Amino acid sequence: MEETVFTVGNIKLNDDTHEVYYQDQLLSLTQKEYELLKCFLTHPKKVFTKANLYETIWQEPYFGDDNTIMVHISRLRNKFQEFTDQEVIKTIWGVGFQLNTG
Structure with a gap:
């Protein structure tokens, strides 16, 4: 059986x-x-709003409290910073977040 692997x-x-690997x-x-x-990773060019992410991950309506999203994005970024100076998840100001594929 073939594994489902996403690589960007x-x-x-x-x-x-x-499992997730970086380098x-x-x-x-x-x-x-x-x-x-x-x-x-499954939508590498998409810019996700906080509402998109919250409703996708937590599977409940987003009511504008962005602290939950911000904390999880920050922790995820910090884990990548152990291995790279590149910002893996970039902020698109006024819109949301996007995977940095460049």
Whole structure:
């Protein structure tokens, strides 16, 4: 049986084993961080609003409290900063967030 693997740049996410690698280094992610990253990897050019991310990951309506999203994005960025100075998830001011594929 073939594994479901999403690869964008130096990031590889194995959806069968729930493992994420950056430059062949295994990252330890929480379930929500994993789900956020999977959103970005499965739609690498899409700009996600906070509402898009919240409703996709938490599966409930977004009422404008962006602290939950901001904390999880920040923690996910910090985990990548151990391996690179490149901002892996970039902020598109006034719109949302996008995977940095460049």
